[in-house]
Amino acid sequence: MEETRVSGKEAAVEMDTGEEKQMNVMVAIDESEDSFNSLQWTLDTVLKAKRPCQVLTVVHVMEAMPRYAYPGGCVVETASIAQEENATRILSRAYELCKENSVNTKTLILEGDPKDKICSAVEEMKVNLLIVGSRGLGQIKRALMGSVSDYCAHHAKCPVLIVRQPKMKAN
Secondary structure, eight states, X not given: OXXXXXXXXXXXXXXXXXXXXXXXXXXXXXXXXXXXXXXXXXXXXXXXXXXXXXXXXXXXXXXOOOOOOOSSTHHHHHHHHHHHHHHHHHHHHHHHHHHHTTOOEEEEEEXXXXXHHHHHHHHHTTOSEEEEEEOOOOHHHHHHHOOHHHHHHHHOSSOEEEEEOOOOOOO
């Protein structure tokens, strides 16, 4: 059986054979500036070493369209197309940001409840680290709406890093 050694300062896991195992990092984003700030923080901090053994996947989850019967199905179809275009635009922006930082990136669009889909993708893709942004919801909004980052921190099958945005100083 192989022994795995993990160094806190290293981004990769080295096996006894001396081979490096890929570090699989996932960043979940939405259309908010906070999520893009989290992606930039990831590029600047976590992936700073720019080692070739790192894999970055940027994922966006589209909320599922409600399955109601509407007169004239073109309304649902039009909304669905607009949602897909928005997801593509979000991931294109993220991909360009990663490309500017010379980071090899995969993008992924999922459909459904963001909390469940992100946690499922983490497990299926064997992600080593999930990074999500914090929108800074208050306790009441978090209790009513639910927090994706809070849910992922409790249910993802890997370590979760929640990036909180620094507060702006008043002049």
